[in-house]
Amino acid sequence: MSASSQQRPLYLAEQVRELDRRAIADERDDFALMQRAGEAAYETLRSRWPTRERLSVLCGGGNNGGDGYVVATLAAAEGLAVQLIAVTPVGQLTGSARHAAILAQEAGVVVVPWASSLTLEGDVLVDALLGTGTQGAPRAPFDTAIACMNATARPAMAIDVPSGVDADTGFVAGEAVRASVTVTFIADKLGLHTGAALDHVGDIVYLSLGVSPAAHTDMVPVAWRQSRHDIAEGLPPRSPCSHKGSHGHVLVVAGGPGMGGAALMTSEMVARLGAGKVSLATDPAHVTASLTRYPEIMAHGVRGTADLAARVEAADVIAVGPGLGTGAWGQAALASALAAGKPCVVDADGLNLLASEFTGERRNDWILTPHPGEAGRLLGCTTAEVQRDRRAAITALQARFGGVVVLKGAGTLIFDGETLALCPFGNPGMASGGMGDALTGIIAGLVGQTESLSQAARLGVVIHALAADAAAEAGGVRGLLASDLASYARHLANPH
Template identity: 45%
Template sequence: MILTTLDKTPFPSTLYSAAEVRALDQAAIAAGTPGIQLMKRAGRAVFDVVQQTYPDVSLLTVYCGAGNNAGDGYVVAALAAQRRLPVQVIQVGALDKLAGDARLAYDFACQEGVAITPFEQAAVPVEGVVVDALLGIGLTGVVRAPFEQAINQINSCGLPVVAVDLPSGLNADNGAVHGCAVKADVTVTFIGTKRGLLTGRGPAFCGKVVLAALAVPADILQTQTGSAEQLELTALLNTLAPRAADAHKGDFGHVMVIGGDTGYGGAALMAAEAAARTGAGLVSIATRPEHIPAILARRPEVMACGVVSGQELEPWLARPTVLVVGPGLGRSPWSEQMLQQAVKSGLPLVLDADALNILAAGRVVPENTRRDSWLLTPHPGEAARLLGMNTADIQQDRFASVKAIQKRYGGAVILKGAGSLVAAEAGSIGVVTAGNPGMATGGMGDVLSGILGGLIAQGMTVADAARLGACLHATAADLAADEVGQRGLLATDLIPYLCQLLSDH
């Protein structure tokens, strides 16, 4: 995602819920800034972004609803009229619902001679830029008529779209879409970044995000700590301890990857290679015997042992310091025996893929088992099985879902997907804003699990490893996509960039 600020200052890491932003807005008003002044600053910010992004715009069409979001839109229209830029407002919903500051903004637009046409009578715009000021952060239910029709019209007109605060129809808290949502090219968001812009469907609908703080003082912003934070790789890399000049391989732990049932040996190998490239001192694989020759041929640095039962695996577990269980594990009796022995070992665990599905079934690991020393990495489908829900419910509120998994199982959790979320026992939920659609391919989760194992082997807690590992993985994917493109990106394309990103640490 592209995240920037209107004043070109560093993008702040704190992310807010809708309620937290409302509280900041009210605090700014209580401190002496009139609401209409904040609204005019918001409209000015959107107009400035339109001019900077589309300097040759021939016509500005502003779709306005009936709340404060519409008020911001009316200010945009008034400013365009002042600059002699052709502008029109398409009014969606009843004008008599406009009140307070929004009504003052409407009067401002009328004073500047802005043409305002009811939606039912307006023609679909065929040129210029569209500004979406239909619905704000207060939307809770499904989008209904006439807003549904207006959103569909915006999305089908084929023109660039700038959203005011957030795309209409998108939930500010969790990134869910309420029936339909505006697909914006740019979103100008105000005061603080709404966390729903960065996860769930948010990244697909908001385009480039520009934060305009509206000159709200820092002391007011500090009254809300935020319910989530954007994870930033550079800062997280500093949590990885530097290597002593006299270091040896035993200082950096031993990762064992357990997986690779029949036909899935490559998954375990990708995880092992990622662990090694992340800096683990030793890496081994416990897998089906038939995979051993291919593993040694590709990566002789990895120690490979073939095991046909949990009983055969048990003596090998005296060596590693962390286990990565799940890549290519399958759900056979062999798979269940592998997980059973891993859990029994008491070692720190990274659980992925079918290890999570077996865990959710409750046969091998007793239900309600909680551990502080494991790291779970579900995608939405696996998360649904862990919680006994369906995938749509998980995606409807990803923040609540990742918190629920962490509360039930303990340790740390990465809920994968666009805007991956990281939750641990302490601290706010972390949001990963790196990454790209090219990561939607087999093996990406295996590489992530190996990265996480490699970091834990080097002494990181599961919480710190989750935060750094998720960012490292996504950033490596962005670098790889820059080189080879998103379409056709392979999981192993990420591995060389792990070394590059970690080179100074």
């Protein structure tokens, strides 16, 4: 996979620290980069809260704390009331951070040592406590300072990364600042965009400070942040001479006894995303409902592998798993789908059966779409372990099962064995039943229209998330249903 021109590269913290070291070496001035970072952070703060006149700036050690001292100095120079709090004592600072603290004091800003009894006076808080080099739960006194900031419920700006958030994984081990905006420098960090970090970062403002990560060819991005422009690049206008056979025949194998809704939602999404033909193999009890709701979908009642044989043979792509069940019907259906040797999108109970009954399966012609719980079952670990390091989890899944893996959740990841993509779209309204079934249908519908399974997965995730965002904008996140996405997804799949 090659990244599109609109995608943003994402890096690990150590890579960014190396870029920082190189920039300082090029300038031969340790303080110049810190000065630019502080100025950029202060400009962001003033543009975000132009009428706020009181700041509480909490500074730790290292460059992150130094940035905070620069912000405090600039704010005081403009006449703002600044409460400057040293959580790391000034006497322990070294290098540029110490220089920045001294400049703040020379400018007349009073530095107040941290104490848990302090009252934060600012109507905007600045988090300059812990930088990208910290991992694990913050230790004292940072943990109490962070808790104090969060307890105010006032808006906060985090410098580079919210203190307590792991910049590589997005994991939050203990207390972490809940920022309204995070200003991040030099290069964007993977951990700001996935997992628990999304409850803490607020709006992310990326500022390069004049450093070009792309100019350092030995510094390979760990992931790429997707863009809505990917859709237009991946789904060009159709040829006037195209026909239904040109865009794939998708067979949806879903809806075991008593679970017909999943089959209907998946099938509808396949059709709305433009597959040429859509067939549904489901429990016979669901056929009438399917024909009534979607006469365009060829619904077939199946009782076992014999009924499925002709259906899988005729298909180009198979979507299997939603509402499948893990009993005899589901096991027979998955066995038939996998035996066909066709590209597959596997979700829900299809994944649960892979973990329990079809162990040892590995292939390069499928897309697996687990949520963290399903990912844990596939890897033999807990959901919490998956969420602790989502990049490590998806890498392990792809190495174990092959193909393309989509690890769903806040900051969905897509990995094809070579390139990791991250979807920055989506909203909390997607935490409702059927959303995964909709994604399965969207991705399966795109397989016959794209260049690769990897591209189908990446575009499917973006369209799914953006459709949910559009539906939430129209009606709010509460009560958002998977079936609400269909019309928006169709619109997004026609970007020209």
